[in-house]
Amino acid sequence: MELVSPGIGLIFWMTLAFGLLLFILGKFVWPPVMRGLHDREQAIEQALHEADKARKEMQDLRFSNEQLLREAKDERDALLRDARKVRETIIEGARVKANEEANRIIENATERIQFEKMAAITDLKNQIANLSIEIAEKVLGEELSNPEKDKDIVRKSIGGITLN
Amino acid sequence: MRTFLLSITFLLGSFWAVSSNHAIEETGQPKHETTSHSEEFNAGNMIIDHIVDSHDWHIASFGHTHFTIPLPIILIDEGQLMVFSSAKFHHAEESYKGYKIETDRKAGKGKIVKVIPGTMETDKTASRPIDLSITKTVIGIFITFIVLLIVFFQVAAAYKRNAGHAPKGLQSLLEPLILFVRDDIAEPSIGKHYKKFMPFLLTLFFFIFFSNLIGLFPFFPGGANVTGNISVTLVLAVFTFAITTFIGNRSYWLHIFNPPGVPWWLKFPLPLLPLIELAGVFIKPFVLMVRLFANITAGHIIVLGFVSLIFIFANMNPALGYGVSPVSILFSVFISLLELLVAFIQAYVFTMLSALYFGMATEEHEHSTEKSH
Numbered sequence: 082m083e084l085v086s087p088g089i090g091l092i093f094w095m096t097l098a099f100g101l102l103l104f105i106l107g108k109f110v111w112p113p114v115m116r117g118l119h120d121r122e123q124a125i126e127q128a129l130h131e132a133d134k135a136r137k138e139m140q141d142l143r144f145s146n147e148q149l150l151r152e153a154k155d156e157r158d159a160l161l162r163d164a165r166k167v168r169e170t171i172i173e174g175a176r177v178k179a180n181e182e183a184n185r186i187i188e189n190a191t192e193r194i195q196f197e198k199m200a201a202i203t204d205l206k207n208q209i210a211n212l213s214i215e216i217a218e219k220v221l222g223e224e225l226s227n228p229e230k231d232k233d234i235v236r237k238s239i240g241g242i243t244l245n
Numbered sequence: 246m247r248t249f250l251l252s253i254t255f256l257l258g259s260f261w262a263v264s265s266n267h268a269i270e271e272t273g274q275p276k277h278e279t280t281s282h283s284e285e286f287n288a289g290n291m292i293i294d295h296i297v298d299s300h301d302w303h304i305a306s307f308g309h310t311h312f313t314i315p316l317p318i319i320l321i322d323e324g325q326l327m328v329f330s331s332a333k334f335h336h337a338e339e340s341y342k343g344y345k346i347e348t349d350r351k352a353g354k355g356k357i358v359k360v361i362p363g364t365m366e367t368d369k370t371a372s373r374p375i376d377l378s379i380t381k382t383v384i385g386i387f388i389t390f391i392v393l394l395i396v397f398f399q400v401a402a403a404y405k406r407n408a409g410h411a412p413k414g415l416q417s418l419l420e421p422l423i424l425f426v427r428d429d430i431a432e433p434s435i436g437k438h439y440k441k442f443m444p445f446l447l448t449l450f451f452f453i454f455f456s457n458l459i460g461l462f463p464f465f466p467g468g469a470n471v472t473g474n475i476s477v478t479l480v481l482a483v484f485t486f487a488i489t490t491f492i493g494n495r496s497y498w499l500h501i502f503n504p505p506g507v508p509w510w511l512k513f514p515l516p517l518l519p520l521i522e523l524a525g526v527f528i529k530p531f532v533l534m535v536r537l538f539a540n541i542t543a544g545h546i547i548v549l550g551f552v553s554l555i556f557i558f559a560n561m562n563p564a565l566g567y568g569v570s571p572v573s574i575l576f577s578v579f580i581s582l583l584e585l586l587v588a589f590i591q592a593y594v595f596t597m598l599s600a601l602y603f604g605m606a607t608e609e610h611e612h613s614t615e616k617s618h
Contacts, residue, residue, distance in 0.1 A: 083293075083297050083350075083353055083354060083355060083356075084293065084296070084297055084475070084542070085475050085538075086353075086475070087475050087476040087479050088298065088356075088376065088476050089375060089376065089377070090319070090375075090376045090377040090378055090380065090383070091298060091380065091382055091383060091474065091476035091477065092476045092479060092480055093377055094377070094379070094383040094386060095383075095386055095476060095477050095480040095481075096480050096483075098383075098386045098387065098390050099386075099448075099452065099480060099481065099484065101390075102390055102393060102394075102448055102452065103444065103445060103448045103484075105394065106393070106394075106397055106444065106447070106448050107444035107445070107448065109398070109401065110397045110398060110400070110401040111401075111443060111444040111447055111448075112444075113401045113404050113405050114397075114400060114401055114404050114423060114447075115427075115440075115443055116404075117404030117405065117407075117408055118404070118420075118423070118424070118427070120408060120409060121408075121409055121410075124409050
């Protein structure tokens with residue numbers, strides 16, 4: 082049966098042709114084709130990956146922007162709060178200081194007044210003593226033999242009087 | 246998807262294998278009743294003459310005028326090389342240099358044999374010359390060869406030119422097929438080492454696919470029944486067999502000669518299973534060879550059969566012939582369209598199975614887990 086009996090000539094030519102085809106295509110055609118496909122796939126994959134990364138970075142950036150904004154706001158609030166506090170402390174401190182100063186001035190004044198008062202009193206006492214002697218001289222009509230001794234007597238008697 | 250394609254293929258394949266057997270048997274019988282030079286149309290002879298190889302390329306006949314392209318005859322006989330044109334045989338009616346084309350179907354019609362000097366009788370005692378002629382099928386192979394080279398050199402150039410860009414023109418037409426071979430045939434069947442088999446699988450796929458398509462084209466330079474010739478499919482199967490055998494690793498051969506996970510009495514004293522496995526090594530490429538040959542030949546036989554119907558009916562009555570022709574042509578067209586599908590499926594199946602065999606031969610087995618089931 083010719084249909085199913087292989088012929089030597091055809092086998093020879095087929096082996097030659099197919100072997101040659103395999104060699105030529107395998108050497109010059111399939112490597113660039115496979116490399117081209119592989120490279121393109123790689124490039125597409127990389128592009129997709131990079132797009133994904135960029136998107137993620139964008140998101141991160143937006144997120145960090147928001148974070149930054151929020152932080153700035155917080156910081157501003159904190160600064161304002163601090164400033165207010167500082168102002169209050171300063172005012173409070175000033176008030177305390179002013180109070181102290183006032184108190185000190187008042188005290189000084191009081192002390193001074195007391196001192197002046199004492200001086201005035203002493204002066205007054207001396208005046209009274211002199212007046213008293215003069216009055217007594219006039220009353221007696223004569224000068225006392227020893228005015229110094231009299232003055233002492235009067236001074237002693239006045240010293241017994243407290244004016245306060 | 247793949248199992249679906251495979252089942253369709255096997256279904257169609259078995260159907261056509263059966264029909265082709267019928268056709269061949271039917272052709273055998275009426276032949277004895279009619280003489281070889283009878284005017285009566287013999288569908289069987291016509292079909293067989295169309296699908297087998299021949300030493301000239303018959304284009305058309307008008308009455309007794311045959312338009313054929315004579316092809317070179319190359320013979321090696323007793324160490325002597327002879328090259329001459331097949332036109333010297335005058336359509337197998339004359340002998341030349343003591344050779345003739347056998348016309349008797351029983352003695353192997355179409356083969357080149359020696360004649361008894363001075364007569365046209367076949368010299369049955371003489372040895373047959375080694376026939377390396379460029380026959381119709383060889384020309385068909387060369388046509389496929391040239392078409393493949395032209396097409397794929399352009400595609401390869403396009404890949405270099407369009408590096409990193411979208412495919413264009415011929416490149417975008419063939420890229421889905423290349424990707425199909427890579428992603429749906431090679432990678433799932435072979436695994437991670439698939440890359441080194443890609444040149445063979447791609448060449449195999451496109452050779453079969455293009456040969457099938459060119460074979461479907463009914464006029465010169467198409468129509469040579471390349472993949473429907475057993476010698477061609479034999480060579481393709483031998484390539485697959487040789488590669489499988491050559492690359493087979495230790496575990497592949499171990500699985501053949503000492504299959505793990507089977508009872509010992511299947512291997513000793515009678516090595517039943519190793520014998521079956523060893524037979525399988527040869528049966529696999531044999532089946533590859535027969536499947537492609539039978540499918541393509543059967544397709545051609547059916548198309549020619551439907552065309553023959555016109556002439557069979559016309560022999561009874563010319564009017565009947567005209568009446569039948571629309572139906573016949575319609576069926577021929579339908580079968581031809583089906584053959585377009587088969588052209589692809591057979592290329593797919595041959596490549597797929599080759600890839601599977603390579604996968605089996607290079608698979609790394611885990612023996613510890615293999616024994617457990």
